[in-house]
Amino acid sequence: MSVLYDVPGPRARRLSLILSIVAGLVILAGLIWMVVFLASPRVNAGGVEQPGILDPSRWDILRDLAFWRRVGVGLTATLQMAAVAGVLALVIGTLLSLARTARSAFIRVPAVVLVEFFRGMPVLLMMLFILLVFSSGAYWAGVGALALYNGAVIGEALRAGIASLPRGQRESGLAIGLTPLQVRFTIEFPQAFRQMLPIIIAQLVVLLKDTSLAFIIGYQELLNIVLRQGPTTFGSRYLFTFFFVVWAIYLAVNLTLSWIARLVARRTSAGGVAARRARRTARVLAQLGGAGMEGARLDDPPEGDSSGH
Amino acid sequence: MDAIVENFPAFVGGFLMTVRLLVISGLGALVIGTLVAAMRISPIPALRGFVTTYTEIVRNTPLTLVLFFCAFVLPSLGLRLDFVAFALIGLTVYTSPFVAEALRSGINGVPVGQAEAARALGLRFGQTVGLVVLPQAIRMVIPPLINVLIALTKNTSVAAGFSVLELVAVSRQVIQFNGNATIPILIAVAVFYLLITIPLGLIAGRLERRVVMGR
Numbered sequence: 001m002s003v004l005y006d007v008p009g010p011r012a013r014r015l016s017l018i019l020s021i022v023a024g025l026v027i028l029a030g031l032i033w034m035v036v037f038l039a040s041p042r043v044n045a046g047g048v049e050q051p052g053i054l055d056p057s058r059w060d061i062l063r064d065l066a067f068w069r070r071v072g073v074g075l076t077a078t079l080q081m082a083a084v085a086g087v088l089a090l091v092i093g094t095l096l097s098l099a100r101t102a103r104s105a106f107i108r109v110p111a112v113v114l115v116e117f118f119r120g121m122p123v124l125l126m127m128l129f130i131l132l133v134f135s136s137g138a139y140w141a142g143v144g145a146l147a148l149y150n151g152a153v154i155g156e157a158l159r160a161g162i163a164s165l166p167r168g169q170r171e172s173g174l175a176i177g178l179t180p181l182q183v184r185f186t187i188e189f190p191q192a193f194r195q196m197l198p199i200i201i202a203q204l205v206v207l208l209k210d211t212s213l214a215f216i217i218g219y220q221e222l223l224n225i226v227l228r229q230g231p232t233t234f235g236s237r238y239l240f241t242f243f244f245v246v247w248a249i250y251l252a253v254n255l256t257l258s259w260i261a262r263l264v265a266r267r268t269s270a271g272g273v274a275a276r277r278a279r280r281t282a283r284v285l286a287q288l289g290g291a292g293m294e295g296a297r298l299d300d301p302p303e304g305d306s307s308g309h
Numbered sequence: 310m311d312a313i314v315e316n317f318p319a320f321v322g323g324f325l326m327t328v329r330l331l332v333i334s335g336l337g338a339l340v341i342g343t344l345v346a347a348m349r350i351s352p353i354p355a356l357r358g359f360v361t362t363y364t365e366i367v368r369n370t371p372l373t374l375v376l377f378f379c380a381f382v383l384p385s386l387g388l389r390l391d392f393v394a395f396a397l398i399g400l401t402v403y404t405s406p407f408v409a410e411a412l413r414s415g416i417n418g419v420p421v422g423q424a425e426a427a428r429a430l431g432l433r434f435g436q437t438v439g440l441v442v443l444p445q446a447i448r449m450v451i452p453p454l455i456n457v458l459i460a461l462t463k464n465t466s467v468a469a470g471f472s473v474l475e476l477v478a479v480s481r482q483v484i485q486f487n488g489n490a491t492i493p494i495l496i497a498v499a500v501f502y503l504l505i506t507i508p509l510g511l512i513a514g515r516l517e518r519r520v521v522m523g524r
Contacts, residue, residue, distance in 0.1 A: 023355040120506045122466035125477055132491045212373035216470030243382050254369035
């Protein structure tokens with residue numbers, strides 16, 4: 001319940017119900033109009049009349065095994081790129097966060113410059129750079145650019161996580177005779193990583209979405225194989241169907257990942273120590289500027305939220 | 310270096326196209342995002358559910374797919390526009406949920422006590438939001454909004470894959486004729502992007518500090 005308005009009384013409830021019904025009807029009408037519009041037969045550029053979108057002749061391809069094999073090939077390529085780039089991004093992020101928290105300025109300053117540079121560059125431009133300068137082929141260009149960009153973002157999140165730990169953690173580690181590096185790896189790092197896990201998973205969703213950029217530099221992934229080459233193989237009347245299939249696949253995979261991230265966030269935000277940790281995560285998130293567009297924000301609503309989950 | 314000097318007009322053209330994409334789709338996303346955020350905090354469940362679904366769907370769709378839809382699927386549905394307009398539509402739609410999220414996080418950043426006090430004084434929902442919460446939220450909202458704009462600046466490059474001649478597309482063209490100067494050309498493009506993103510980042514940082522001070 002939001003603080004912005006009172007618990008509604010009978011009149012307000014009636015009004016809200018009426019407004020809800022009206023809004024629901026408007027939304028429904030919009031959806032119905034969309035379906036009717038899509039279902040109506042259309043005349044293509046050549047003046048030939050084609051059946052509407054809902055016509056079975058546009059969807060019979062879904063019974064074709066050859067088509068699904070093709071989708072499988074594309075999805076495998078996409079997931080493979082995402083997996084390799086994701087692992088590399090985690091490694092790079094770990095190294096960058098270590099370098100950024102190093103004591104000597106000779107290590108710290110270049111790391112800061114690197115992180116800021118990679119975060120400020122369009123991923124597509126990095127892909128082009130690797131593709132043209134190292135003539136690496138589209139696959140490694142995509143993997144390299146995604147790993148560097150997301151590694152920089154993850155490194156920044158980990159650094160913020162380390163910085164948000166209570167100072168006593170480090171001090172007590174040093175007091176029992178561990179070396180600074182041991183403290184980093186055995187005490188600070190595991191905590192920072194656990195605390196930032198939701199952000200890291202959200203970033204992996206971003207990485208998976210960004211694999212589709214490799215389509216532009218010619219990597220044979222889901223978009224390329226199904227959407228670009230599908231219509232030439234199976235006929236252009238299936239374009240909309242293909243789009244729908246690719247869209248559904250992306251949504252399914254990404255929403256699953258987001259859901260896991262939310263689950264992880266909720267698990268860490270129950271109980272005493274974990275709740276403190278979650279509050280720190282929220283503070284760090286606020287400092288990171290909520291990861292802007294690159295991270296899907298997790299909807300763990302702070303107090304005073306009315307998103308009605 | 311010669312390749313850059315010779316093709317400087319082309320680069321400037323690409324830069325202007327990038328800025329055009331940024332400004333127009335940024336403004337469009339601001340308008341739609343504000344509407345989405347308003348529905349998101351409204352007392353009407355149907356609206357809330359609708360925009361929540363919209364946000365989730367758009368946020369989990371790759372931008373490349375959105376632009377593909379605008380550039381190739383919309384025309385097959387009978388919409389006839391040029392590629393720049395399609396890219397603008399795609400970027401606007403893709404950016405709007407992120408704008409809405411930034412606004413929402415700003416509104417949630419206002420201490421609950423403010424809204425409670427306003428309610429206690431007997432202000433209505435509209436008055437509470439318009440007179441008490443929003444004026445304070447605006448200051449908190451600007452840094453995350455600028456972050457969204459920075460991300461949008463980078464995202465305009467995706468339009469290069471859909472027949473829009475912006476910076477990246479221009480650089481690809483220039484490289485075709487000057488294969489020996491690949492590295493300087495790409496670095497020049499990177500500098501053009503930094504011309505937009507660094508000032509934005511500095512503004513965001515300064516405002517952020519001021520907001521913190523102002524509390």
